Amino acid sequence: xxQILKELPKKAKDKHKEHKKFFAKLKKKTPKHLDAxxxxxxxxxxxxxxxxxxxxxxxxxxxIFTEKDIFRIAKHFRIKQQRFxxxxxxxxxxxxxxxxxxxxxxxxxxxxxxxxxxxxPKACQEYPHTNRRNFHKISEITLVxxxxxxxxxxIVEAMQKAIDVGVNPKGKKYKFNGRE
Ligand code: SF4
Ligand code: SF4
Numbered sequence: 269x270x271q272i273l274k275e276l277p278k279k280a281k282d283k284h285k286e287h288k289k290f291f292a293k294l295k296k297k298t299p300k301h302l303d304a305x306x307x308x309x310x311x312x313x314x315x316x317x318x319x320x321x322x323x324x325x326x327x328x329x330x331x332i333f334t335e336k337d338i339f340r341i342a343k344h345f346r347i348k349q350q351r352f353x354x355x356x357x358x359x360x361x362x363x364x365x366x367x368x369x370x371x372x373x374x375x376x377x378x379x380x381x382x383x384x385x386x387x388x389p390k391a392c393q394e395y396p397h398t399n400r401r402n403f404h405k406i407s408e409i410t411l412v413x414x415x416x417x418x419x420x421x422x423i424v425e426a427m428q429k430a431i432d433v434g435v436n437p438k439g440k441k442y443k444f445n446g447r448e
Contacts, residue, residue: 269321272418276324280415287414287424291407293433302431303401309426310399317419323371323380324416330367331391333357338365344387396420 280287299305333341342352356373357365371377374384382388396417397406414421 269418273322273324276418276421277415280421283425284411286428287411288407290424290428290433291404291411294404294427294431295407297433298404299431302403305427305430306403306423307399309423309430313398313419313423313426317422319419320380322418323375323377324418325395326375326380326382326392327371327377328416330360330370330372331389331395333365333367333389333391337389337391340387341384341389344384396423398423 294302338349338352338357342349345352347355353365356368358368360366367373372382374382374388376383382392394400396413396419397403397409398420400406403410410420410424414424
């Protein structure tokens with residue numbers, strides 16, 4: 269995994285134009301069953317990729333902490349929300365609460381586990397968002413995520429094989445696992 273993470277930024281950079289073009293076409297020719305396709309690709313990838321061998325998202329980026337996240341996590345620590353904010357969070361340029369430090373203060377760096385797993389922010393629960401609905405609508409954030417998350421990179425690569433968004437003069441339909 270160490271080598272994969274080392275090579276990922278360059279791999280993502282080399283593929284950036286191709287991926288950007290793919291997402292632009294996907295927006296215009298979105299398969300009817302994109303949500304189901306993404307769910308299958310996401311599941312297949314995370315059967316192969318164990319986040320505990322990686323932890324790159326927790327080491328290098330911050331999730332957004334919503335009010336609900338702050339309420340839940342502060343309650344977990346039995347401290348006041350304001351104290352939680354002052355201790356761990358800062359406001360970013362988009363006015364969101366994010367972590368003050370990277371790696372995340374709640375990451376156990378011995379085994380890449382999350383020490384607040386059951387109450388972790390919603391953004392952490394959903395990262396890298398590859399099984400969310402209307403995946404084609406979050407292409408900009410995905411193009412960033414694939415520079416950080418090897419699983420997201422693989423999923424985008426698999427999407428390109430699974431979904432035909434190319435110009436097809438014969439009007440071929442999109443097929444994935446028998447779905448159109
Ligand atoms: S809260 Fe947990 S899952 Fe979220 S970034 Fe920190 S260690 Fe990772
Ligand atoms: S979600 Fe991606 S970056 Fe985060 S630990 Fe799993 S594989 Fe690594």
